Amino acid sequence: MLRVFVGEDRVSAEMALKRLIGGNYEVFEGENLSVGDLPSIFRGTSLFEAGKRRILLKNLSENAAVWEKIAEYVGTEHEVVVWELKIDKRSVGYKNLKTAGVEIQEFALKAKPEAKMVFGVLDMALRDGRRAVAQVEQIELEQDPYMFFGLLVTQALKKFEQRGGVREKRLLKELAKLDMEMKTTGLEPWMLIKAFLLRAKSL
Numbered sequence: 001m002l003r004v005f006v007g008e009d010r011v012s013a014e015m016a017l018k019r020l021i022g023g024n025y026e027v028f029e030g031e032n033l034s035v036g037d038l039p040s041i042f043r044g045t046s047l048f049e050a051g052k053r054r055i056l057l058k059n060l061s062e063n064a065a066v067w068e069k070i071a072e073y074v075g076t077e078h079e080v081v082v083w084e085l086k087i088d089k090r091s092v093g094y095k096n097l098k099t100a101g102v103e104i105q106e107f108a109l110k111a112k113p114e115a116k117m118v119f120g121v122l123d124m125a126l127r128d129g130r131r132a133v134a135q136v137e138q139i140e141l142e143q144d145p146y147m148f149f150g151l152l153v154t155q156a157l158k159k160f161e162q163r164g165g166v167r168e169k170r171l172l173k174e175l176a177k178l179d180m181e182m183k184t185t186g187l188e189p190w191m192l193i194k195a196f197l198l199r200a201k202s203l
Helices: 010-021 035-043 092-099 114-129 128-140 145-163 166-184 189-200
Strands: 001-005 025-031 054-058 079-084 103-106
Touching: 001 010, 010 054, 010 079, 035 114, 079 189, 114 145, 114 189, 145 166, 145 189, 166 189
Parallel strands: 001 079, 001 103, 025 054, 054 079
Antiparallel strands: none
């Protein structure tokens, strides 16, 4: 199957790539390919293993001749992902892919959250977790969860420096726990953040 990833959010794209084809795959750079290489990539077999191949093709759109021909291989039996930072939607290659019904998944780089906004969410969570979650749900599609979490930690540290109380210590302890969960559980980061916000009032 042929799929296309496009966007500058490398972290999200790499996670999606690993979910789709795993961590062991062949990589081809678009600038090094010719049209004559495509049959062996899309229809050939691997020298190292039998059966379905897992292939990543990078920056093909920079090679116009190759880019225009990619859609002809939509029926490949291998798992092939084309990864582009940007795509010119006016290009012949893009139009051919759309006509062929190829899945194009976008990974736009999300905005860095503002410290003032995060501070407001944290303060709200300490009073009313449900309202804090509602605030997050209004912004989560445009914000990066890991940057948001980093600012949560910064704001919590400021609170501890100002007051140094038992509640502030508990808050930092819960954020350390959340940090570990985000790194190890594989659960959706916004879900973990919202769960933290819901229990923050009881700290």
